[in-house]
Amino acid sequence: MAFWKKAAKTKPPEDVSPAECLRRRRRVEPLRNRPRFVLAIGMFCAVYAVIGGRLLFWGVAPDEAAAYSAMRHDGSAPRPDLIDRNGEVLATDIRSASLFAEPRKVVDADEATELLLSVLPDMNPKFLHNRLSGTSGFAWLKRDITPAQMQAIHMLGIPGVGFRTEKRRFYPGGNTASHVVGHVNIDNQGIAGMEKYVDDSGYRALQNAGLAFGTDLEPVELSLDVRVQHVVRDELAAAMEKYQAIAAGSVILDVETGEVVAMASLPDYDPNNPVDALKKENLNRMSAGTFEMGSTFKAFTTAMALDSGKVRITDSFDARAPIRIGGFTISDYRGKNRVLTVPEIFMYSSNIGTARQADAVGVAEHKSFLTRLGLLSRMQTELPEVAMPTQPREWKKINSITISFGHGVSTTPLQTAVAAAALVNGGYLIPPTFLPRSKADADAMKVPVISQRTSDEMRYLFHLNGEQGSGRSANVAGYDVGGKTGTAEKVENGRYQQGKRFNAYLGAFPMSKPRYVVLVVLDEPQRAPGQPFATAGWNAAPTVANIVRRTATFLDVRPNFGEKNPQLLVSY
Template sequence: MLEFEGVRKAQGAQARNRIIIAIACFGVIYAVIGGRLVQYGLRSPETVSSINRTNELLTSRPDLLDRNGEVLATDIRTVSLFAEPNKIVDPDEAVELLATVLPDLDQRGIYRKLSSNSRFQWLRRQLTPKQQSQILSLGIPGIGFRPETRRFYPGGPTASHVIGLTNIDNKGISGMEKYVDGQGLGALADAGMTVDEDLKPVRLSLDLRVQHVLRDELAAAMERYQAVAAGGVVLNIHTGEVIGMASLPDYDPNDPVDAQKKDRLNRMSAGTFEMGSTFKVFTTAMGLDSGKVKLTDQIDARGSIRIGGFTIRDFHGKNRMLTVPEVFIYSSNIGSARIADMIGIEGHQEFLTRLGLLSRMQTELPEVATPTQPSVWKKINSVTISFGHGVATTPLQTAVAAAALMNGGKLIEPTFLPRTREEADKVAVQVVNSTTSDEMRYLMALNVAKGSGRRAEVEGFRVGGKTGTAEKVINGRYNSDVRFNAFLSAFPIDNPDYVVLVIVDEPKPEEGKRSATAGLNAAPMVSAIIRRSAAFLGVEPKFGDGGQMLSLSY
């Protein structure tokens, strides 16, 4: 009996020891689990599954700002949905559950991804917070969220062609976004290298206020004149800074579904056009700068010119001798052709090349087209080019060349980044003499006061300019009923600071009018842009004697 009692006590002690050991083991296990939960809780909220932290996944982009510090583009945090197929228990069930939150999901494609043996598959990029919350509540094993950054453009389409776009991986693919990547950010991302701190913002030359005015007036003009497209640029003639540039139709970079459509082309820098009579500005300047033409000279415009099977006529011919200022304000094709003939073919080509009108423009914006010109210049080419037919160039470089004629003769390549006048002087090239610049300012002012540019007048701001109404080529022939109109201007014309150029493609006559020439549509567009933006540009109005038109005696 005593022996049995001893055995029983020994077995009881052994059982208690086993229970204590088991409790201790479970305690250690739960302590480890609790410790790990605390550890995860103290770590960054961006830590998910086996995926690295956000700043190790995707290089942040610097904010893009306008010249006054207004945000044009910035990064916002978002999440994307991924799967680890090797952890998916039931692909069919997972697809069905996900479809309740994402009804447009490609269920067959997702099923193939979830059934694979891979360790990682994207399912949907850039979810909304609501979608993330709903998917989390489904509790699907093997499904996770990867923190990412998405580009956000507060101004929407306001400056879309200049700012550009990023792709789904937040890499710049157009505009200044692409330029920024080209300065080293793209290489950094491609190498898998990142920085923890925020990148320094990139300030652009754009003034968001002027940009808004420009785009707003272009949109209103497209509707008013039932045009297929419109564009415009505001350029500082002393620094080459692009203060505003827009091309319509455009797109919203926050939802760029239309960005690749053909009609969304950035017409100002990536499109080439025959600029029509605005080219007479350069023809006249060429004659004056050569010394072979003076303002007081008489040009024979008494009849048409027959050359190479073509007849050159004036739109509203005066059929008499014209002074050089009259050739300009009456926009005489015959007079311009006579001036080009005085200079000669080689001289004509050299002058346009000197002004940068025949070569690809150099600037930060990637979307820049190369002008087209005849492979071999003949006399007929020089004659037609003198009044804007036969050479196609970009509107932006037309404005840049005009700025050289307004600022004392210095050609300054355009920039979309801030540039001081001192910095501009270091890169400027003298292309015409200062006297030619003075004379061209006089002619531009005269054309608004007495010529085809009268509707560009803005009280107090002394505008000068030149109209351009070009017939478009349809099926290989010029069609007089389909026009590409432009107005090239500078203000304040007695001492200009800015060039403003607008284009309007295939405008129709405004209600109540029979014609749709540039003087009736492009010129009023410039007037409205200057009137609304002058204060933002720091140009003060002048009235009375202080506001009289520039005058020169000849």
């Protein structure tokens, strides 16, 4: 009766028992709670409808959303492929697995360390244990593991240890073009060579903005021909072994467009494992190293003298006695000790005759001419690794005299090749490029530095030296290779070291109408067995011949076995 008094608002009829009233109450109560049940069921259905809708949305999401989700899984954005001028892949992305840990979920760090070391014995046990026993939510253990290692670790079933799929850069050619192509860091970011150029040219900005994900990036085509590149590197390696040189380098340059078709520097490194990239001996000597280029500079001195109008190709200079100036004596190596014509000075590589030509032009004009050829300023090109040439703070007569035959100014071999192209292509300086460039684009940016007549005369002198002078061993039948040798004593601690040479051969072919400049440098070559000397004519020049012989077909240069010694210069 107490319950009835609390629940009922009116007194029950006297003829109805309390039990009957309770039974009737239970029938009415569900009718009052029905709206609450309907509301709860509706809310339950709405929540699951939202969840189902989101799952459906992600299932049919557009490519951009899917790519973004994949990016969060892969950890890095795809990089564009690097390809050569014929479409051969130089660098591409591949997938690889990396090992990570969630230390808070690791049950036993000691046991986990022991198990992982059974698969990865090269890892530091202390480093591994510290990572596994830490308090962070995430820690990398080892990046880029092999599929076999991944499977072995997976089979161990270690709690708190997992894998993350990442993109890794792969270079199919290995060392072949390492200094040009460059490499990336562990996070797939370009840090050297053309890989860094790609990042600096906008890819990094796209990546930071999130626009590089889910995008089919067009391959970046380079000016290199991987076939020619392989030959150049192969011949440099053979020359280093034959002449016991500590380093070697070479570049092939299109004289009409400025395109670098091949460039190699040895020793080099494998960009797939660039741990040795920063070693001193692996420096890219062709663009990031500066050297006194020796007698190859006589080509620029002769061109300057002829272009100034103060010297004609028919002129002669007295080379009978050494020149004494500023406490120094300028003499010739195996000199002729007589009056020499301009072609003879070039062919016999006379220091005395070359110095007298520079003296006839003057110090100011000498400096201006080398500046105009780009030999005294930092070269502008896509490759990030470019060194700044060195020159005297103040140019005096003694500086002009020594610089005339290649002592006193240090520049990069690549700059030397670019300047030489201007001597034989009609007189136009064209900036070098590691990207494809058409003849029309090159014509729009070329700058005249010498006259057409001077260029014709320099082609004649190159051809003459290739036929009769120190460049004979660089000539290849049918390809008319001409050029200039250079043998310079190396400078160490401010002093020239006798017996330590930096040899070079600066050539072009075919001299009837030059299409390519070829430069080879050898650092500290030794006299080969059976040879009388270790000068450039005995090592650098033959290396150029080997390169031309093997690459001319790839470069679309046909041999010409017609009239021998065609007249290149109509008249004096």
